[in-house]
Amino acid sequence: MAKTKSITKAPALAKANAAKTGKQKLAAAAPSAPGIDIGIKEGERKKIADGLSRYQADAFTLYLKTHNFHWNVTGSMFNSLHAMFETQYTEQWAALDEVAERIRALGFNAPGSYREFAALTSIPEEPGLTNSADWREMVRQLVVANEAVCRTARQVLDVADDADDAPTEDLMTQRLQTHEKYAWMLRSLLQ
Numbered sequence: 001m002a003k004t005k006s007i008t009k010a011p012a013l014a015k016a017n018a019a020k021t022g023k024q025k026l027a028a029a030a031p032s033a034p035g036i037d038i039g040i041k042e043g044e045r046k047k048i049a050d051g052l053s054r055y056q057a058d059a060f061t062l063y064l065k066t067h068n069f070h071w072n073v074t075g076s077m078f079n080s081l082h083a084m085f086e087t088q089y090t091e092q093w094a095a096l097d098e099v100a101e102r103i104r105a106l107g108f109n110a111p112g113s114y115r116e117f118a119a120l121t122s123i124p125e126e127p128g129l130t131n132s133a134d135w136r137e138m139v140r141q142l143v144v145a146n147e148a149v150c151r152t153a154r155q156v157l158d159v160a161d162d163a164d165d166a167p168t169e170d171l172m173t174q175r176l177q178t179h180e181k182y183a184w185m186l187r188s189l190l191q
């Protein structure tokens, strides 16, 4: 009984709703996605997305390096560095998502494979650290990598500024603030 009721009632309800909104004729056709028109030309959106992809490759490489050192750090500084690296990679992980979603909002695909990241990053692959790795070498590599991320963020900031892309400028400004702070904190350990 309940089944019969819902079948007979549903079309009548849909018709009434369509009549209210005046969209009865459109209801049958599923609309396709409209073109992107957020007020930034496609060429500029592409330039910004390319910059953000290079930024993302640097940020992901730094993220992985920081997590690696969280796992592998040894020595008298173990406790504080293990915790410091965790704080940093956790924050960086959340930011990677923000950047990827900004690239998508601009209409392009976000890089998401090791092959793409390796091709796009400006941070060179450094020799693997052995069992006797010095924590100072880990910290040195993280200073250098945080600064590389900052330089790339500044390049993206320039391109975004030219296109009046405030959300990207805001995102890159926040990332600069964070990575400049990390570079300072890490460098302080070596002074």
Ligand SMILES: [Fe+2]
Pocket (backbone or CB within 6 Å): 070, 086
């Ligand atoms: Fe952990």
